[in-house]
Structures are given as C-alpha cells and as structure tokens.
C-alpha cells in the first residue's frame with residue numbers, strides 16, 4: 035500500500051522537463067539573462083553581472099515552475115563558437131534569441147545570424163522568442179523598432195537576393211521553405227527585457243512556460 039501511494043504521489047507531482055536554448059551574438063547579454071532568471075526563480079541567486087565574462091562553451095540553469103522544469107542552455111555567441119549551436123537544436127523545446135538593442139552597429143550581423151537560425155529545419159516548429167535586451171539603456175531601440183529593423187533588413191536581403199537570383203527559391207530549398215519562413219517572421223514574438231535590471235524577464239519566462247506546454251514534441 036505504501037509503495038502504491040508513493041508511486042501515485044510521484045506520478046501526480048512529477049514535473050515535465052523542457053530545454054530552452056539561449057543564443058545570440060556575443061555581448062548580447064545571454065549569460066546576464068540566465069543568471070537573472072536564476073536569481074528571480076531560485077533560492078540560490080545567480081552570478082552578479084560584474085562576475086560574468088564571455089562564455090566559451092555553455093552555461094546551464096534550471097528553474098522549477100508549476101508542474102514544469104525549464105532547463106536553460108546559454109551558448110557562447112562568439113563567431114568561432116556559433117557553429118556548435120546546431121547540436122542543441124534537435125533536443126530543445128524553445129529558442130530564445132537575444133539581441134543587444136543598443137548596439138546598432140551590429141544589428142546587421144545579428145540579423146544575419148538570426149536569419150540562419152530561423153531557417154534551420156530542426157527548429158522550424160519550435161517556439162522562438164526574440165528578446166530585445168538592454169531596455170534599461172536610453173539609447174536602446176524599443177520592441178517595435180527592433181521588429182521593424184529586422185523586417186527592413188529582411189526585405190533588403192530578399193531584394194538583393196532576387197537581383198542576384200540566389201536566395202529563396204534556389205538555394206534555400208524552394209518556395210515552401212521561403213513561405214514557412216515568412217509565416218514565422220509574421221508571427222514572431224518580440225519582447226523587451228533588461229537582463230541587468232530584471233525588467234520583462236518574468237514575462238519572457240511566462241511566455242516560454244506557456245509555449246513549451248502547447249507545443250510538446
């Protein structure tokens with residue numbers, strides 16, 4: 035009887051675990067975000083921002099929510115180590131792409147990388163959240179401005195590719211993939227956060243919590 039009840043209790047209180055990867059250019063604030071999430075949700079606080087250096091490899095963190103565990107993988111964003119991201123794609127349940135909303139000079143590079151993430155077939159159906167970080171800075175672009183900047187960049191890229199007839203139809207696997215990507219951009223969720231101050235971080239975690247439940251794979 036004891037074992038039966040114990041088993042039942044374990045079954046009823048079991049938590050489902052989901053993996054979330056956090057990617058984006060170096061310096062976007064991914065590790066600061068992960069450590070902020072740990073501080074907000076765990077008893078043991080995460081590292082303070084002044085203790086965080088560039089990530090070579092990965093950092094992990096886990097938080098417990100009602101009936102759910104979110105396991106985060108924060109991956110280094112330096113150019114030379116971005117090519118390991120794809121190894122995490124098969125097993126992730128959500129993707130967070132962080133952009134430094136303050137660093138206008140690197141938007142182009144950020145969108146180029148984001149575009150290759152968007153077109154990765156392994157994560158085509160996986161919830162994807164774009165976070166415009168550093169909203170505490172007076173010079174940061176707002177969520178709307180970030181969205182427009184990406185849409186403009188994408189439009190320009192399509193036009194220049196059309197001129198050289200290399201993008202979309204030919205190189206990227208045909209019309210269906212291009213339209214899947216367009217759909218994805220149209221329904222893209224963008225949220226503003228300050229990893230440094232914690233603003234918007236709970237709203238982003240709520241988004242992840244809801245989206246991973248709704249799209250189990």
Ligand SMILES: Nc1nc2c(ncn2[C@@H]2O[C@H](COP(=O)(O)OP(=O)(O)OP(=O)(O)O)[C@@H](O)[C@H]2O)c(=O)[nH]1
Nearest residue numbers: 060061062063064065066088089111168228229230
């Ligand atoms: N103002 C401001 N600065 C931030 C914020 N988040 C991160 N930073 C700063 O941005 C710099 C880079 O932050 P990291 O968290 O190390 O960036 P990362 O994306 O993990 O970089 P890699 O590990 O190299 O990929 C640090 O100086 C942070 O203090 C933010 O919300 N606001």
Ligand SMILES: [Mg+2]
Nearest residue numbers: 064065088089
């Ligand atoms: Mg880092």
